[in-house]
Amino acid sequence: MSNQDILRNRMLEASFLEPGDPRREEVEQTIAREGGWAGEEWVKLLEENQRLSREVAWVELPAGLEERLLAIGARAGRAAAIEKMLGSRAFLRVAAVAVLTVAIGWAANLYLRRAGPVHEIETIAVLALSNHVTNPDVTVITLDPQYLEEHLRAAVPFEIVMPAVNNLSLIGGRSESLGTHPVVYTRWASGDGRCSLYQFRSSDFNLPEQTGKEVIPGSRVNCPVARDKNCDVVIWTESGRGYALVADSRNALNCVSNRGARP
């Protein structure tokens, strides 16, 4: 195998590592020393990776998939609970208060409906936080929001509009889904930290078209993978566009104050 072929293999391997990964940086330094063909091939490789990732990930999801899968847990949970109850001396006591519980639950449901889409906000917060921790990769690497919008435009069924932000630098983005709903995911640098911003359709999550910014402390979100990450989630909607920002608890609301400028 020639030296060129060896470098090509190393480039292919490194192209899947995150920018900033020491192994990738080592290869990039070799490319810089090699110059000429290596630099051109490297750029072409990265662009092609993004294109292939986009194309391969474009798959229409079946309707009702999540509901089918959630039903597995619900059925199994009910079966286990029933089995335990029937074998328990407390079964009769449980049966006796069941009617009261149903009545209270019905009243609570009425209250929650009047109070607003609390469950949907919590769902978005959990998904956004989990994704921020477990899947921060981007398929389009750019500092330019317009470049990002042009390259992701075809991947989502809504207009991509960056909200006003403070002191954040764009790293890149990708099309994504929260649950089964399409979102645009963008990654931002905030000093030494990182933020994740999601744009989605407010109607997909049954949210009003216009809401104020709501901060959901990460400590109150039931998200095991993000337990020690000290992040908060800010959720709001503007003209039918929904946004969720995940950032360090100190910075979350400051990143999207009303005085920020649109990038």
Add this chain to the structure above:
Amino acid sequence: MSPNEDRKDFYELLVRSHAADLYRFAYRLCGERETAADLVQETYSEAWRSLPSLRQPEKARSWLYSILRYRYAHLQRDKGRREVRVGPLELAEMAVDEKSSGLLDSIASRDRLQKALDELGDRFKEPFLMVFLEGLSCAETAEVLGVPLGTVLSRIHRARNQLRRCLDNNENE
């Protein structure tokens, strides 16, 4: 909160966080929508049963993918090699008119991509999808598949060439 409620909440999080990506991976593996949905359902059934034994919740995503790949391998062993075919276009459900012709072209070109993937065969398709969809590094893919890193790189290289030709043909049409 009881252990059972914790389990249910965590399971719900796994569904909402990863079901869509798992389905995409399953579809690209097997090329059939119904089979992909079944694979994902089997994966989550297994996940529910085995959830109490998951010691590292932060690795839940890779755990789910490994279950799915195992289920797929099981399926391939049981049913033998499937005849390669293009995934369903559901043309019968769509009225063909001027407005939808662009969408049909787009769907047709996506299915050509799936056909190109299917023609690769599992040897080349699986490492390619593990890197591009599952998000593993090449070294991790080699470890999971039990092959040398160089083998993974050459298989991905071949898969890329085939798919690049397919996508370039789509653009030229």
